[in-house]
Amino acid sequence: MQSEIDLSKFWCLNEDCPDYGKRENRNIVFKEWYGKNNRALLQCKTCKHCFSETRGTMFFGLNTPREEVLRTLAMIPAKGSIRETARAARHDKNTICRWLDIAGAHSKEVTDYFLQDFNLTKMQVDKIWSYMKKRDKNSTNRSSGRKIV
Ligand SMILES: [Zn+2]
Numbered sequence: 001m002q003s004e005i006d007l008s009k010f011w012c013l014n015e016d017c018p019d020y021g022k023r024e025n026r027n028i029v030f031k032e033w034y035g036k037n038n039r040a041l042l043q044c045k046t047c048k049h050c051f052s053e054t055r056g057t058m059f060f061g062l063n064t065p066r067e068e069v070l071r072t073l074a075m076i077p078a079k080g081s082i083r084e085t086a087r088a089a090r091h092d093k094n095t096i097c098r099w100l101d102i103a104g105a106h107s108k109e110v111t112d113y114f115l116q117d118f119n120l121t122k123m124q125v126d127k128i129w130s131y132m133k134k135r136d137k138n139s140t141n142r143s144s145g146r147k148i149v
Helices: 066-074 082-089 093-105 107-117 122-144
Strands: 028-034 039-044 050-052
Touching: 066 082, 066 093, 066 107, 066 122, 082 093, 093 107, 093 122, 107 122
Parallel strands: none
Antiparallel strands: 028 039, 039 050
16 A cells, blocks of 8 residues: 655745746646556646656755755855855755765765756766765765874
């Protein structure tokens, strides 16, 4: 038995659609199950655009809109550090780190967003991910008690 899909958590991902990004607008309908893992295929009634339930899932549970999260993370290459990004975007540094973690868990999906929706280059996107890796390395160093200068 599949659990019910909560359609209010989804929104149309087609930017040309008049209902793009609108939540709880009732324009999203369930279309069918597909694939080995029984993913839900959803459809926007307004523009007939179909998309998988996995698109956009990274933003579930966040109080910040998808656009804001991505816009903030997309600033990292230009700002050069998480601290500067936090200052410019007026978000807490820890919040941005958390978003980076969540985004990193869906890095393929998020990379697509950055490349398509934000017109970032592959190099800039790699730079965003490098901050996540850098931070991982730092915390490893700290726990082992060594500091690499
Ligand atoms: Zn649509």
